[in-house]
Amino acid sequence: MSLTKRSWAEPFKIKMVELLKMTTPEQREKAIKEAGHNTFLLKSEDVYIDLLTDSGTSAMSDQQWSGLMLGDEAYAGSKNFYTLEKAVKKFYGYKHLIPTHQGRGAENILSQVMIKKGDIVPGNMYFTTTRLHQELAGGTFVDVIIDEAHDSENLHPFKGNIDLNKLQALIKKHGAKKIPYVCVAVTVNLAGGQPVSMQNLKELRALTQEHGIKIMLDMTRIAENAYFIQQHEKGYSKKSIAAIVKEICSYTDGATFSGKKDALVNIGGFLAVNDQEIFEEASNLVVVYEGLHTYGGLAGRDMEAMAIGIEESVQDEHMKARIGQVLYLGEKMQEAEIPIVLPIGGHGIFIDAKRFLPHLKQDQFPAQTLAAALYVDSGVRTMERGIVSAGRNAKTGDHYYPKLELVRLTIPRRVYTQAHMDVIAESVERVYQDRKKIRGLKMVYEPKYLRFFQARFSKL
């Protein structure tokens, strides 16, 4: 036995378990048919390992559960609001906090406050709810991510970076006045959880400052982004995740945050800004859409749990195990030569469905098809991030045809074991062996907004 090998393990032990229902392939065939071949429409009790999302699916710590008992459910001025405000100042450095029921609540308010009709909002690849709120506020989203992000085989270590030349061209074309802010996501969900480098953020800051354009962070997975900076960016290997997180925030003017990802809670979010005027306008709007500015749609106990989760999320040991588990699964798939997005991202493994099912055309929904097939094979629930998620162009009515057609295997935080990861990898391998037999889908019901959530399909 080699004495040099040292395995890592999770920096926690399990105190309570949730029993899972085991199903047969026949039961799963029936369930996916009833769900219109859309994994969003499956009942969760029919799912064995749920990789639909890492959103709101984390396991809270005993500290967070204890925090729930400290809930101060006063309508105004809850103690827990001040605890959360303190955590946001301490770990992120923003001056003003507005809690919201989740990330999209913050996106709605930020978009309404900052975007005027006809404005342009550049961003590093779109996120579904973010872009929709920008559009509903009268803005047009423009993707300014580097080209490498659209290539699932490109090994660039910071595929989330903004292409400053694209941004400069956009400023030249429309004028800085038409650009209220640049929306920077860390990490980039739809590119496969790819990080942004600190260098890129610094350069972006310099460029936007020249033109008086603000930077608003979508900081939903900021601690995961910080881990990649620590591991791969020169000058950061000895800095803590906490220090890197705070430095990222320092180059921006504010942020929207979904507590359901990094912050290890099941519900919650916030808008944080430095600018007093934006804060005041946002405070006016939050009472319309979310609730009073000291609870924003959350119970006091939720704010307490989120404050504790924020602190836990920036611990180096936590992040090493969190991303270590994702890497473990990704490396297993690479060994089996499954086409996945590389480098392996922060919150999940993204299978390239175009390369997995090359015999399907994109409008036969290869990623949707593959997600359904994986569920039938093993009860593992994944989701589509491709043509269905991309939606339609509002002007022409055509599908958007995104370059990336992916199936996302998102890993909840602190929920599954290494043995679960083995089961997942083996199921993907099995489906890969039989891939030639898989037929595509046609869409038989299409909702108007965010269609991927509720669309229904039948087999071709």
Ligand SMILES: *Cc1c(COP(=O)(O)O)cnc(C)c1O
């Ligand atoms: C989840 C998510 C959001 C929206 O947050 P919700 O809490 O789901 O409303 C915004 N941006 C990114 C990158 C996300 O992953």
